[in-house]
Amino acid sequence: MTTDTSTDTTVEIRGASVEDATAAAAKKLGVDPSDLEVKIVEKSAGLFGREEVTIAASVSPKPKRGRAKKEAPVEEEPAKKPAGRKAKEPAKAREPKAEPEPNEDSDGPEATQEIAQQYVAELEKILELADLDATVTISEVHGRYVNLDIDGQDASYLVGRKGEVLNALQYLMNVIGVHTFAGGVRVSLEADDYRKRRADVLTKLAEDIASEVLKRGEEAVLDALPAFERRIVHQALSEIEGVSTYSEGEEPDRRVVIAPAQ
């Protein structure tokens, strides 16, 4: 596709794949692709395989002329690596709870059937008022989590584009629960197997990008994801040798970075 920032020796190119972008960069700089030093500035992949990467390519051995020109200021955030963040083994000797992404995890509340039932009742009321035909069942009660399944002919309305309705509803249910009956017990919603499918997609994506990172020795930044989806990426790669992951940025723009392990 197209270029934006460029100087004599460095170009930033967006393309459908690293290979494409590298080829385009080589052409633009008039050199062989193998003479290029390529840095992945951004990599994004949509749900449907539309993938785009931005690379910064520079001629590696010798700048062509007048190196008075300073290295193009490629917008590459300094790779700050919060060290402890991606510990493979959450070595916290707390109670065996579902480990949430780093956030407050007091030794507090325990999910019970009663609380689960209240969440179900609340959600059913909302679905009824929304005139959406779906049933709610409790799929799991453990630690401080209640997992609910929403199924039925209108469940797809509750997923929405990229799960945003489901995420919104889940957030609201948590606000309501915390506010009224649930103490600190959190609810997590699944509809139409969306989360499961999404987890598969994310895991696959993470593995693909990790192998690219391994190959190139450069970091890759994923699209912004909600906390529980970032966790899926971290977990998917925790077992893979040679790459490490961490998150950067602020919600709701927090992104996972996949980096070569040091």
Place this chain on the structure above:
Amino acid sequence: MSLKPLVQKLVESVVDNPKAIKVEEEDDRGAAVFHVECDPDDVGRVIGKNGRVVNCIRQVVSAAGAKAKIRTYVKIDSD
């Protein structure tokens, strides 16, 4: 079927003073516009940090609207 009770229920569920909630529905060329009034002390709860709560309410209401084939708007009246 009106989605007004849904809006009412969602807003009531997140505030401290549900009795103060009033929802008015207005038809704007086929779209449903919901004006929400609440206790001034609850405005923050209804809107949420960075508008997160009200945006989630909008998402859910508009999902219901998608089935009913109407566009929906949720507005928080503050004054």
